[in-house]
Amino acid sequence: xxxxxxxxPNDAEQPASRPEPPPGARNWxxxxxxxxxxxxxxxxxxxxxxxxxxxxxxxxxxxxxxxMWPPAFKxxxxxxxxxxxxxxxxxxxxxxxxxxxxxxxxxFLGANNVAPVALRVPIRLLFNAIRAVPELIVAMLLITVxxxxxxxxxxxxxxxxxxxxxxxxxxxxxxxxxGPLEAISAAGGNWVEKMRWGMVPQVLPTVVxxxxxxxxxxxxxxxxxxxxxAGGIGGxxxxxxxxxxxxxxxxxxxxxxxxxxxxxxxxxxxxxRIIAGSGRKIDDDETSRTVGLIGDLGGSGLT
Amino acid sequence: xxxxxxxxxxxxxKPRPRLGSYVLVVGLAxxxxxxxxxxxxxxxxxxxxxxxxxxxxxxxVPWDWVLNRRNVFDALIETFQIAIISTIVxxxxxxxxGFAMSKLTSPNAPTFWFTRIVMNIVRAIPDLLWGKLLVTxxxxxxxxxxxxxxxxxxxxxxxxxxxxxxxADPLPLxxxxxxxxxxxxxxxxxxxxxxxxxxxxxxxxxxxxxxxxSxxxxxxxAGGIGRxxxxxRSTFNFxxxxxxxxxxxxxxVIIEQFSVAIRKRLV
Numbered sequence: 001x002x003x004x005x006x007x008x009p010n011d012a013e014q015p016a017s018r019p020e021p022p023p024g025a026r027n028w029x030x031x032x033x034x035x036x037x038x039x040x041x042x043x044x045x046x047x048x049x050x051x052x053x054x055x056x057x058x059x060x061x062x063x064x065x066x067x068m069w070p071p072a073f074k075x076x077x078x079x080x081x082x083x084x085x086x087x088x089x090x091x092x093x094x095x096x097x098x099x100x101x102x103x104x105x106x107x108f109l110g111a112n113n114v115a116p117v118a119l120r121v122p123i124r125l126l127f128n129a130i131r132a133v134p135e136l137i138v139a140m141l142l143i144t145v146x147x148x149x150x151x152x153x154x155x156x157x158x159x160x161x162x163x164x165x166x167x168x169x170x171x172x173x174x175x176x177x178x179g180p181l182e183a184i185s186a187a188g189g190n191w192v193e194k195m196r197w198g199m200v201p202q203v204l205p206t207v208v209x210x211x212x213x214x215x216x217x218x219x220x221x222x223x224x225x226x227x228x229x230a231g232g233i234g235g236x237x238x239x240x241x242x243x244x245x246x247x248x249x250x251x252x253x254x255x256x257x258x259x260x261x262x263x264x265x266x267x268x269x270x271x272x273r274i275i276a277g278s279g280r281k282i283d284d285d286e287t288s289r290t291v292g293l294i295g296d297l298g299g300s301g302l303t
Numbered sequence: 304x305x306x307x308x309x310x311x312x313x314x315x316x317k318p319r320p321r322l323g324s325y326v327l328v329v330g331l332a333x334x335x336x337x338x339x340x341x342x343x344x345x346x347x348x349x350x351x352x353x354x355x356x357x358x359x360x361x362x363x364v365p366w367d368w369v370l371n372r373r374n375v376f377d378a379l380i381e382t383f384q385i386a387i388i389s390t391i392v393x394x395x396x397x398x399x400x401g402f403a404m405s406k407l408t409s410p411n412a413p414t415f416w417f418t419r420i421v422m423n424i425v426r427a428i429p430d431l432l433w434g435k436l437l438v439t440x441x442x443x444x445x446x447x448x449x450x451x452x453x454x455x456x457x458x459x460x461x462x463x464x465x466x467x468x469x470x471a472d473p474l475p476l477x478x479x480x481x482x483x484x485x486x487x488x489x490x491x492x493x494x495x496x497x498x499x500x501x502x503x504x505x506x507x508x509x510x511x512x513x514x515x516x517s518x519x520x521x522x523x524x525a526g527g528i529g530r531x532x533x534x535x536r537s538t539f540n541f542x543x544x545x546x547x548x549x550x551x552x553x554x555x556v557i558i559e560q561f562s563v564a565i566r567k568r569l570v
Contacts, residue, residue: 036391039387039391040387040388040391042384042387043383043384043385043387043388043391044384044388046380046381046384046445047384047385047388047445047446047449048444048445048446049446049449053441053446056441057440057441057446057450060440060441061437061440061441061450063440064436064439064440086341087341087342089338090338090339090341090342091342093334093335093338094335094338094339094342094344097335128556129552132552132555132556132559133548133551133552134515134518134519134551136431136519136522137519137532137548137551140522140532140536142352144355144357145348145351145352145355145357146345146348146351146352149342149343150341150342150343151342151343151344151345151348153342154342154344155348155352220427220429221429223429223432224429224430224431224432227431227432227435227522227523228522231342234432237432237435238435241435241436241439244439249436253428253432253436256427256428256432257424257427257428260427260428261423261424261427264427
């Protein structure tokens with residue numbers, strides 16, 4: 001100890017050498033880098049693409065972007081694209097509503113602090129099973145039942161949202177404060193009363209925040225569902241792309257982008273307002289809260 | 304004073320909701336009903352969904368067809384390859400761009416705004432629309448799908464990552480700058496170590512997203528297992544379809560468990 005203290009002034013002439021990382025860390029890093037390189041190379045061989053393809057691709061994409069300018073808004077609006085944009089919004093909204101209404105009561109039965117094992121295990125399995133099937137696949141199957149059109153899309157989005165919203169709401173319930181529940185038990189309240197007066201007021205702001213977040217995701221999903229004929233603006237985009245009407249494609253794309261950004265802004269504002277309340281100003285915590293909200297979404301599908 | 308018994312515990316009066324709340328609730332309810340009518344909402348579908356006669360054709364699954372190497376396995380490998388390469392490329396690019404998109408570490412205002420605006424626009428186009436667009440631009444196949452997922456995972460990754468950088472501790476960076484560090488080395492030594500675990504966690508999450516997306520990319524002609532799904536659906540081989548769906552389901556569940564386990568240890 002004293003040796004280093006004495007030697008310090010002499011060392012100060014030269015830049016202090018960095019402490020060596022522990023030897024194990026280096027091996028780990030090398031190992032992970034190796035795995036990534038091997039995985040990358042293996043994937044590359046499967047793609048069947050040459051370096052030339054890679055270099056040419058941005059140029060080809062750029063050519064198409066150039067052809068999209070100027071966007072032919074008049075032509076697509078005459079074909080009812082504005083109505084299709086709203087149809088996408090309706091699909092997303094109804095899907096979110098279906099998901100919220102079904103998942104909310106179920107999530108109480110799936111939480112490990114308020115539900116018995118016999119109920120919560122099957123319900124969690126149900127949530128996880130639903131979450132694992134992509135919306136597009138659900139929509140594809142539902143089209144055989146309810147026919148082509150926006151209702152199949154809304155139903156698919158709704159079913160998928162039951163899984164994702166259910167998982168998130170369950171987690172919110174599990175991290176809630178036990179105090180209010182105990183108080184209601186002590187006052188003689190039964191299970192339903194405990195949930196209604198002890199749990200719902202605690203979790204509702206966060207859960208509604210998740211509903212809105214899911215709505216934002218569902219707006220994007222509903223724009224995609226048109227690709228397989230489940231209503232909304234996606235169908236318009238596909239038909240214009242198939243006929244290679246690029247100015248029209250550009251116009252539809254700009255409309256999709258506008259829709260998504262407008263909904264994100266409104267919903268983001270509403271979410272912050274719900275969590276922060278009307279009185280307080282939004283402070284620096286806002287970013288970390290967003291990160292928290294998104295970071296928690298593990299596996300729920302940000303797309 | 305405090306000892307006088309209160310008469311029959313009068314409950315405090317509940318504050319009345321504001322007029323605005325009523326308007327909002329009624330407005331949203333009306334919008335919901337209107338939207339439901341616009342898209343032919345039908346209660347009967349909730350029953351028809353389960354009693355559809357077509358479901359009988361999904362069973363039994365012809366496992367010898369599904370597990371045959373040529374039919375499904377090759378396309379599945381392609382799915383993995385698309386997801387792996389687009390995650391590696393997208394996440395590597397996301398590191399510098401994510402730093403450029405954060406107020407804390409952005410080199411200058413024009414870079415900050417330019418990356419931010421471009422990335423928000425890119426993120427506003429869903430992954431499958433990127434797939435469809437790139438299939439049109441550079442041709443059908445896994446190559447277009449890889450581009451689509453690379454672009455989209457870059458956009459998702461920079462959003463998550465730049466928000467983490469925003470929330471990082473600014474003091475080490477100040478210290479590094481005060482000691483005369485140039486921009487890039489200062490960020491690398493003062494900010495990167497703090498946010499790197501989160502970066503890895505997000506990368507795993509993006510990989511999960513990419514696996515999910517690459518399963519369905521084939522529906523728009525961008526390669527992977529979705530291509531097989533689309534062929535079997537259009538030829539009405541629903542039993543084979545179910546077999547493929549079960550395999551997809553198992554893969555998603557395994558990858559998710561794996562990624563969640565690692566992420567829990569990281570953060």
